[in-house]
């Protein structure tokens with residue numbers, strides 16, 4: 128009897144858990160924040176907007192409990208079906224979580240695009256608390272930060288206003304204190320050592336896409352997708368065959384580069400990172416295919432993992 132009571136009270140103790148979405152316009156640092164928060168690269172990061180295309184889960188486990196962060200695509204009004212799917216993916220996160228972190232780029236101040244986004248926030252009963260997260264404070268002075276907080280206060284009644292930097296880690300322990308305080312008591316959803324539920328194939332495709340985004344210019348990176356067609360382990364070596372899909376023959380030429388130089392460099396950069404991530408030697412084979420207008424074809428979007436669940 129006594130034992131039962133003690134088990135119950137310790138299980139009941141103070142463990143918090145819940146789901147927290149990071150949303151905002153492209154390039155404000157949502158994925159960078161997620162990676163710094165869970166202490167591992169779970170989501171790819173580049174200086175180009177519209178890097179993230181899927182909802183990505185990152186898990187943080189502490190003695191206080193467990194937080195499942197949802198990274199989302201930057202919200203923007205694009206013309207392609209892919210852009211529309213990305214916007215819906217971000218909006219869907221609102222209903223799937225306990226709390227929303229609306230992320231701003233403090234260096235940019237409050238932009239017109241941010242204001243449009245704030246106006247779209249769900250209101251009324253059942254709306255989730257929204258915390259304003261002002262990221263990249265390493266780039267600005269106190270005066271600019273105060274005027275951003277002021278502008279935000281006048282636009283929406285946020286639950287909290289927290290200045291942070293994904294780059295330096297500043298403000299993140301304050302953020303975690305607030306989150307653990309506000310989340311309900313609950314169970315651990317994932318085992319302690321898990322940082323993401325993304326499949327190895329997805330991680331490989333994303334790292335390759337990240338290197339392509341970093342290396343290519345202008346419109347080409349947004350018009351490509353990466354699919355891992357084969358991934359097997361053979362005598363301690365990981366064999367991966369991936370296809371880079373582009374929209375036009377001219378893009379294919381650019382991705383391959385002069386004498387194959389671009390593809391070779393992208394492959395080398397991706398392989399180095401993936402070997403470190405998986406702790407095995409890797410053989411990476413990259414192919415480039417043209418699929419005209421794939422960003423507007425639902426069957427293709429599905430094939431590359433961009434769809435509404």
Ligand SMILES: Nc1nc2c(ncn2[C@@H]2O[C@H](COP(=O)(O)OP(=O)(O)OP(=O)(O)O)[C@@H](O)[C@H]2O)c(=O)[nH]1
Pocket residue numbers: 152153154155156157158159160171172173174175176177178179180199200201202262263264265266291292293294295
């Ligand atoms: N100086 C500084 N740069 C940052 C910080 N956080 C992110 N960045 C940079 O901002 C750029 C965009 O970062 P991401 O994390 O990809 O932004 P995102 O919001 O996930 O972008 P999308 O996925 O396109 O919506 C990258 O070049 C990051 O290195 C920060 O705290 N300080």
Ligand SMILES: [Mg+2]
Pocket residue numbers: 157158159170171172178179198199200201
């Ligand atoms: Mg991102």
